[in-house]
Amino acid sequence: MHLQVSDLGLQQASELEVFGGPSARYCPAGVYEWLVDEKTGAPKFQINSQNCVHCKTCDIKDPNQNINWVTPEGGGGPNYPNM
């Protein structure tokens, strides 16, 4: 996966619970979603990496620098299926 979250515990404790989950808003492609696990009721960080347009915003804007964008495998660059 070309989007790497170093510490999922930190992502919940800080990015979600302190900052209110900005990743769900700053990502232009809707890659990040905070869902609620149906069974446990716990927050679940979903990463729809296939939607990523490789703008690197998350790499810069995550409040803890906890998300790392790395070069996608194959180096294909952005893929815009609807254009």
Ligand code: SF4
């Ligand atoms: S690189 Fe851009 S499009 Fe991809 S997940 Fe990060 S913010 Fe979203």
